[in-house]
Amino acid sequence: MLCAPNPSTITRLSAWTLRKLREDQDAKARTNESIFRAEEAAAPMDGGSPRPPRRPEREGSYNYDIESMDSSGAGGVPPWRPQHNGSSEALLRYDDGGAGDRGSTHEPLLRKRTMNTTSQIAIVGANVCPIESLDYEVVENDLFKQDWRSRKKKQIFQYIVLKWSLVLLIGLLTGVVGFFNNLAVENIAGFKLLLTSDLMLNERYIKAFFVYGGCNLVLAASAAAICAYIAPAAAGSGIPEVKAYLNGVDAYSILAPSTLFVKIFGSILGVSAGFVLGKEGPMVHTGACIANLLGQGGSRKYHLTCNWLRYFKNDRDRRDLITCGSAAGVAAAFRAPVGGVLFALEEVASWWRSALLWRTFFTTAVVAVVLRGLIEFCRSGKCGLFGKGGLIMFDLSSTVATYSTPDLIAIIVLGIIGGIFGGLFNFLLDKILRVYSIINERGAPFKILLTITISIITSMCSFGLPWLAACTPCPADAVEQCPTVGRSGNYKNFQCQPGYYNDLASLFFNTNDDAIRNLFSNGTENEFRMSSLFIFFTAIYCLGLVTYGVAVPSGLFIPVILAGATYGRIVGTLLGSISDLDPGLFALLGAASFLGGTMRMTVSVCVILLELTNDLPMLPLVMLVLLISKTIADNFNKGVYDQIVVMKGLPYMEAHAEPYMRHLVAGDVVSGPLITFSGVEKVEKIVHALRITGHNGFPVVDEPPITETPELVGLVTRSHLLVLLNSKNFMKGQVKTSGSFVLRRFGAFDFAKPGSGKGLKIEDLDFTDEEMDMYVDLHPITNTSPYTVVETMSLAKAAILFRELGLRHLLVVPKAPDRPPIVGILTRHDFMPEHIHSLFPNLNPHKYHSASMAG
């Protein structure tokens, strides 16, 4: 939303965000107020607009930063050491907006000095949160090397065992949660349907509607309430958020324990409330949350930590665990272990290695075994209403698998329909989500109100629309009981007299899983009338669109499969006379085509459908239909998750570089000024830099007298600096030490990343004046192997390097040796199109030309 082209929405949203964030942080320390005051005098104010104005055109002057550094060098300061500087990882806005009493007019102060205009906040779930980048680079500093040398075989073994135990535990827990979810939904929704059916049987229709609608309303309202008040980040599918996390964007709330709690119970309540939404997306998010929680060694907030999980206190190991968790989620949702692995690979993960494939596979295998065991346990009827329903598994294997030319044509038609409907779905969903986010940002009551409205509409549709369908006499050769009165079943009685069934009620007046099962069912060629199918399709398509954005954990798989299966069945029924294939099979193909059209996944959808239906001979047909629908839909827009990621303002790095990046070089987008530290730096300078900026990485440059000429030592991160400052190992003079004190006192784990959102803050540290005048040796904690690019490196290639290696900071070094050893730092935000276009407004991404070609 924040990166959306609509400026009014952006401004409104951001203003609200800042207000919100300021409230949250009112209790914060105000020690840095004096610094702000001092800077205030020098910098002009910028009104109340929270988004800085676009940088003026600077075409043809792309060397600006470098030149200004050179000229400042002429004025007495060493040329390789600019004074007023701030790296391009722009501040988190709430850091400077933290002092609530100073009001919003103070905020632009610092932002004036940071050139990067991309947003540091994004929508997570239904809330706006500050975001942070993850760092998948191995920090190779002296501490790390010391630790590596001393690491014993025993420790390595311990690490491996722990890793596998965690993976096993993720599988176990996700499997249990997935089963619990199904069990709860089947029981709650089943009870609701039984209650209503009883009343229907007694022809007390009005009361039945109020009971049905009332149940839905209560369930929906409670789902929305826990979501809005406890964890707004749990709203929606969660797949876009997990995808962004695995791409390297973190926000505290994405994988927090509260999110996990709401995701589990909100999803149960939401699905039971009869919404047109699924539990699949939320299951992926749930799996990721479980993995994160286990990897962090539990939640520190709830005192559930475990110290020997220190090995996983880094972004890379967590990324691996969370990838396993998301695969486990899919596996649990669909009972599709191979599909889960492929889903994680194709849709969710941004980085992949062979070892990860293997570990993910293990996790999903565990999930499959757990689910199987629990289902066996319930087979004897110990689980209430949980029976054949739940854990969708549609056995179609009896279908005849011969197909002829008309079938193939029908399949191509299905693919085309899927592509068009899918593209349209994505387009409309984007519009609706943008409207919803305006409603959602007004606060929790509005979120709940929106949810209740949608719940009432849904109840009216599912109870009201079946009245449009006439009663149909039960077929004589029905395999299943007809009519069914109870909870599930293919031929719903609804208002009809005995011996008749209501085909629309069989679809509407059911859980979504059962509706899909009915649509996929074999040997029921004439069960559904065309008119009923048309009504159902229209209703589901629209309800699916309006339901996704409400503040309830909601997956997109089920609405998409439902809508696709319906039009597939329509095509199948139309072709009834000339095709040998069963309409149930066409429903499957329709579902595949719509999945391909919206989500643009191929192999994973194919395997998930294969595992769902157990119908291997249909594989080539499913592949064909997916290929066609995806190809067509790709001409209209991006896949639905990619689109939501962009809409939410999450700075996602694509695997490929944009074409206009080829015409820029790394030096073009480096936005200064830059803060560098000397190898042995004055405490005051470090504290000041940490207080006035939100930067996370600072280059370290050794200068005379430590070395003969200025040379680049490496990069030091904020979190490492904070730990070092906290230890107060300061020295009187600016001399290089052996670093042994630090190496003796600290292990690499002392600098490890804590659980998300925790850890030292600069506001927590206090220094005396005497300490501020002392020096500290940064060498032991400096990452001496940061990745670098030369300033003349094409931006496209720098972006590929940044993305493929999962970096957080990329140092830009000068081309010629007579310049300061470091030109700037590139971060994720510097590669974002908004930033590049604000620097080069005349850069037309479509025409592939720019003034900076000479670079």
Add this chain to the structure above:
Amino acid sequence: MLCAPNPSTITRLSAWTLRKLREDQDAKARTNESIFRAEEAAAPMDGGSPRPPRRPEREGSYNYDIESMDSSGAGGVPPWRPQHNGSSEALLRYDDGGAGDRGSTHEPLLRKRTMNTTSQIAIVGANVCPIESLDYEVVENDLFKQDWRSRKKKQIFQYIVLKWSLVLLIGLLTGVVGFFNNLAVENIAGFKLLLTSDLMLNERYIKAFFVYGGCNLVLAASAAAICAYIAPAAAGSGIPEVKAYLNGVDAYSILAPSTLFVKIFGSILGVSAGFVLGKEGPMVHTGACIANLLGQGGSRKYHLTCNWLRYFKNDRDRRDLITCGSAAGVAAAFRAPVGGVLFALEEVASWWRSALLWRTFFTTAVVAVVLRGLIEFCRSGKCGLFGKGGLIMFDLSSTVATYSTPDLIAIIVLGIIGGIFGGLFNFLLDKILRVYSIINERGAPFKILLTITISIITSMCSFGLPWLAACTPCPADAVEQCPTVGRSGNYKNFQCQPGYYNDLASLFFNTNDDAIRNLFSNGTENEFRMSSLFIFFTAIYCLGLVTYGVAVPSGLFIPVILAGATYGRIVGTLLGSISDLDPGLFALLGAASFLGGTMRMTVSVCVILLELTNDLPMLPLVMLVLLISKTIADNFNKGVYDQIVVMKGLPYMEAHAEPYMRHLVAGDVVSGPLITFSGVEKVEKIVHALRITGHNGFPVVDEPPITETPELVGLVTRSHLLVLLNSKNFMKGQVKTSGSFVLRRFGAFDFAKPGSGKGLKIEDLDFTDEEMDMYVDLHPITNTSPYTVVETMSLAKAAILFRELGLRHLLVVPKAPDRPPIVGILTRHDFMPEHIHSLFPNLNPHKYHSASMAG
């Protein structure tokens, strides 16, 4: 083999290699002889040993190269421009050993100056070839940018359409070839078996043996002959070679048209000859060859080129096509489209992106459709003996899928057995292949002789061993005909009287596919006696080991599945009383466990088995057994393909860095001296550098008077230099031009990479003395965005960068700005353990310490 620890084998093999290569290149130009002579006087000779001696220990002096450059700078030469230099991509040995009459004593001359001691040759198939690195980096020079700017929408559309057409064509052709392979095998082997069975029926056993053995011998000898004389690279599975190619190692013969021809027909002959080998590995290689041929626009040698395929004249697009081809090969071999995609992903490819998943998936879908169509066509009996056999597809879906605790224990036992047998298999195979390569290197007749020997042993086993089994009466409730006399069938009559069958003959006296089908068959609990299964297992295990290395296209899948299915069936029969599972199912699980134990694939094997057997409910069991066997076998050794890649001396870059690399920095392994060119360079210097070295990349440094200070422009490749030199656009003076002449005269496609092994050679170019004195502007063809690392970058991180981005050259730049702008070049060979250990012999990879930690 070349990188094998056994030094005697290495020396022998290398000596032979050099001799062989020298013969091949006798006709080469000898223009550079004078240069060799001139150098000869200065450099000491080194005996006849083709492998240079280990570099003396240089511990503690890892800054040697840098220092020497600095000191040479003091002696009048500009400090940033060393004089005698040669990059670390060591020469291809045959380049300097090319002049046949000078004898082997001349060879060490140049090698003395290149520090990199890793081998530039490797075993491909059954032959030793020079290898070359591939370059997946985008070369961003002025030409490329000009081309990019002028590239019209129409061209982009053309490119996309072409790409998809090629992918479609790869699928079509691979499908057809795969079907043809099966058709031919079924007919040839079927005819052979029918002939023998007839004689057996008439009790003419001796004659039957000679007919059987004779057929096998003739087929085996012809397979070996075409392989040995036409394309030795086609021997073996081909998967290691394709894997190495996709990792970035090329050898002309790997994917040549002749290899394709031999791979197809050699595989048909080999499988028909009754060897214990499969057609699956060769099908992967065949698919890759087809993809390569199509991507190159046909074979230039056979005048089958197509000019509008110029878009694919680069390593990256070819890599994508070949990945699709290898997936199509698996899909065609197993009729497993999803398995094919996963196999390519898990085992073959080194780089993967989402778009590739999608394209691969399309290819395999096409293969599946083609195969289905052709099988439908043959169903009416138009294809000779091709019937139910061929294209292994075992329908087990009727199996009951409930399992109990004893079953699980049995499955764990199977996993453990699979892991142990698998590890042992890999160990023994490695030993046998090392022995075989000594035999194979003696020449084609020896290769054929070896093949014939193995063929006779195989014939003796398959005809002789069934006599050990007693005749069994046919079961009354046999589903299939009993006894069968003809070609295939479950109950082979062999020597038994009517009403009896020979269980060992049902396994031995069949095609491998039919033997597997019999082992997997359901409802035949007591068909095979324990003794027969033991005999069969032992024979197949040993024959599988000794067959793989012969000069015939031979896959490992079938022997592994056969052996695994046999011990699985043994376990199943043993458990007969206490388990509900069918022995056929245990055979499947046994096959999975042995596949996991040898090949160490997980998801792909699982999906392939799933698609082969159509038995989805068994998936969790298959996953479990694979996990156990892989885990156990991983403790012993690497996967069989990885092991063969190492044994063949292919410089494979692993995805992760070795631990000892953390203790080295990039500057440590840079082996000088380095050749750099000036931005406007004298023709003579370029020609000389190209003639005396085999380097492929040269850094370009602008120096005064062109720029004020020396600065790095980028990297220029040998092939680009040759095209530019060939155009003879030389200038009188050393002045920088606008480059417009070059830009006007050339398009980027003129510099595109030609088909493998072709293209301009320096020996093809002649220059007058006048031309040699002129200058040429290298700026337009210089890649201005080469990836760089600072010399103090940890070698482990440099290796990750190199591997993840698919580089061929990685420039090392200095740490401090007062030094020449380039320190050296890292190539694939500089990351090889052999090279690093030759530089740092005291570096113990297991103890994680080294003297160079201070770097």
